[in-house]
Amino acid sequence: MTMQASRTRRSFVMEEAVAILGRTPATLDAMLRGLPEGWIVAHEGSDTWSPFDIVGHLIHGEQADWLPRARIILEHGEARAFDRFDRFAQFSVSEGRTLASLLDEFAALRQKSLRELAMLRLTDSDLDRHGRHPELGVVTLRQLLATWVAHDLDHVMQISRVLGRQYSDEVGPWRAYLRIIRDAPG
Amino acid sequence: MTMQASRTRRSFVMEEAVAILGRTPATLDAMLRGLPEGWIVAHEGSDTWSPFDIVGHLIHGEQADWLPRARIILEHGEARAFDRFDRFAQFSVSEGRTLASLLDEFAALRQKSLRELAMLRLTDSDLDRHGRHPELGVVTLRQLLATWVAHDLDHVMQISRVLGRQYSDEVGPWRAYLRIIRDAPG
Numbered sequence: 001m002t003m004q005a006s007r008t009r010r011s012f013v014m015e016e017a018v019a020i021l022g023r024t025p026a027t028l029d030a031m032l033r034g035l036p037e038g039w040i041v042a043h044e045g046s047d048t049w050s051p052f053d054i055v056g057h058l059i060h061g062e063q064a065d066w067l068p069r070a071r072i073i074l075e076h077g078e079a080r081a082f083d084r085f086d087r088f089a090q091f092s093v094s095e096g097r098t099l100a101s102l103l104d105e106f107a108a109l110r111q112k113s114l115r116e117l118a119m120l121r122l123t124d125s126d127l128d129r130h131g132r133h134p135e136l137g138v139v140t141l142r143q144l145l146a147t148w149v150a151h152d153l154d155h156v157m158q159i160s161r162v163l164g165r166q167y168s169d170e171v172g173p174w175r176a177y178l179r180i181i182r183d184a185p186g
Numbered sequence: 187m188t189m190q191a192s193r194t195r196r197s198f199v200m201e202e203a204v205a206i207l208g209r210t211p212a213t214l215d216a217m218l219r220g221l222p223e224g225w226i227v228a229h230e231g232s233d234t235w236s237p238f239d240i241v242g243h244l245i246h247g248e249q250a251d252w253l254p255r256a257r258i259i260l261e262h263g264e265a266r267a268f269d270r271f272d273r274f275a276q277f278s279v280s281e282g283r284t285l286a287s288l289l290d291e292f293a294a295l296r297q298k299s300l301r302e303l304a305m306l307r308l309t310d311s312d313l314d315r316h317g318r319h320p321e322l323g324v325v326t327l328r329q330l331l332a333t334w335v336a337h338d339l340d341h342v343m344q345i346s347r348v349l350g351r352q353y354s355d356e357v358g359p360w361r362a363y364l365r366i367i368r369d370a371p372g
Contacts (some may be wrong), residue, residue, distance in 0.1 A: 153350030
């Protein structure tokens with residue numbers, strides 16, 4: 001592998017993955033806690049999500065997606081497909097909640113998920129085990145865990161984008177230099 | 187303004203802008219401090235930037251871009267164009283530094299910038315004042331400050347993207363669901 005290649009792609013390494021997963025709650029906390037309400041409920045139009053919606057979605061992921069699916073792979077392999085994940089669960093789950101309480105809940109759930117992940121003491125051959133996604137078909141446990149990491153980062157990216165695009169009309173000619181505003185909406 | 191419009195675009199309000207600007211150092215700290223080295227130097231190929239490079243760029247922005255340009259507008263209006271900003275200064279400035287020391291420096295500089303910004307006690311008519319960008323032409327102080335906010339968020343977005351794309355080959359079929367990986371590189 002060239003130096004270049006090694007800087008653009010990483011192989012899945014558990015400690016490196018956990019280093020990202022463990023930081024996401026504090027990242028969201030630093031970005032969002034105490035922000036004026038207008039930022040929290042901002043979105044990108046029609047049925048796109050606000051920072052508030054996204055934190056609710058991440059909570060539901062801890063409850064219904066990542067560790068639960070890892071357990072299905074370990075216990076049932078390809079024999080049992082994952083339960084479908086409800087991408088809209090947060091709209092009922094988060095109703096009437098404050099952002100602060102959602103951030104607290106996400107942090108607690110993530111800490112619990114990572115504790116349970118560590119207790120599984122997954123080996124390389126565990127990571128190669130197959131499961132079955134209801135739409136995508138056969139996947140490995142390694143792919144599930146790598147997706148957990150990328151999914152966190154995707155939503156941190158989304159929150160930044162949702163916030164930054166709020167000033168699309170305010171930056172004037174600088175728009176040309178700001179990818180966050182210039183690019184296609186989310 | 188419809189509810190919809192009010193959630194997709196915000197007018198510049200100083201307190202709301204400062205709320206974002208003040209959170210960026212802690213956001214970067216939560217995301218990056220102590221991460222394994224491979225994540226810190228990861229990039230998107232050829233001459234794209236790593237998280238390490240981006241923190242250096244943000245430091246240079248505090249020193250040479252935002253407040254200095256605001257002062258040029260207030261003191262000289264359109265009569266004096268801004269100094270050109272060196273988008274590659276971080277490569278020499280950050281050489282041999284640790285990420286931790288760059289994060290500390292950025293946090294200190296940002297705190298100082300925001301203290302000085304508050305001391306300017308800018309009025310609405312100050313925000314309407316014109317300056318001259320060496321390439322973009324006439325801009326207002328309000329546009330400069332809105333760009334400062336969007337620029338922070340653009341780079342938080344970029345760091346998330348750089349990190350997430352490292353697992354492009356590891357997520358397998360989930361690639362289809364992950365915008366961070368599916369979309370065009372940075």
